[in-house]
Amino acid sequence: xxxNIILTCPHCGNxxxxxxxxxxxxxxxxxxxxxxxxxxxxxxxxxxxxxCKGFQLYYTHWNTEEAYHEGDDIYEDGxxxxxxxxxxxxxxxxxxxxxxxxxxxxxxxxxxxxxxxALRRTLEMVCKDKGAIKGQLHQKLNxxxxxxxxxxxxxxxxxxxxxxGNMAAHGDQVNFDKYMVNSLFRFTNKILEYVYILPxxxxxxxxxLEELEALAKETEL
Ligand SMILES: [Zn+2]
Numbered sequence: 001x002x003x004n005i006i007l008t009c010p011h012c013g014n015x016x017x018x019x020x021x022x023x024x025x026x027x028x029x030x031x032x033x034x035x036x037x038x039x040x041x042x043x044x045x046x047x048x049x050x051x052c053k054g055f056q057l058y059y060t061h062w063n064t065e066e067a068y069h070e071g072d073d074i075y076e077d078g079x080x081x082x083x084x085x086x087x088x089x090x091x092x093x094x095x096x097x098x099x100x101x102x103x104x105x106x107x108x109x110x111x112x113x114x115x116x117x118a119l120r121r122t123l124e125m126v127c128k129d130k131g132a133i134k135g136q137l138h139q140k141l142n143x144x145x146x147x148x149x150x151x152x153x154x155x156x157x158x159x160x161x162x163x164x165g166n167m168a169a170h171g172d173q174v175n176f177d178k179y180m181v182n183s184l185f186r187f188t189n190k191i192l193e194y195v196y197i198l199p200x201x202x203x204x205x206x207x208x209l210e211e212l213e214a215l216a217k218e219t220e221l
Pocket of ligand 1: 009010011012013014049050051052053054
């Protein structure tokens, strides 16, 4: 396990090695028939951000029954339990999209207009990544929807995007308030989850199932 835990601070958005303030590890043992038994480890850690001094409660899990591969980092699949946050698991995103999303997150509580623009940039990159390159953002999102890359429920959303875009582009004296920023965040999160995270989770579930099936076959023999 890494000595220096690098996480993104949910308060100031800096990605930096965190200072550990406290740790609680709950080990659950399940006796198995032939060997020592299975361990399930639930780890709760309180980290302090060296930049803004804000803290977060971070949850990670590992156990002896799952196959971990080289380079696996349990912190990648960990979860921020406190503070409540809209941030998704960025490790599943393509590198450039991850970085655009993180820059939106970085200014989330600092500059709403810049944040909205960074979220739009993130969505532009998703469209490009998935091959929609013509027209304005809402048109490209519509295209992805028609191709089934985005679910059909998103009709209204492109309207929202359009309006956000118009306000930003015309340099209107609009103050994007926190509420609007949060709703655009939620919307962006849904898209990123649908396009990048869900397929990854499905793949993992399928692998686990296949491993189980293989194991079952072995015991049959
Ligand atoms: Zn911080």
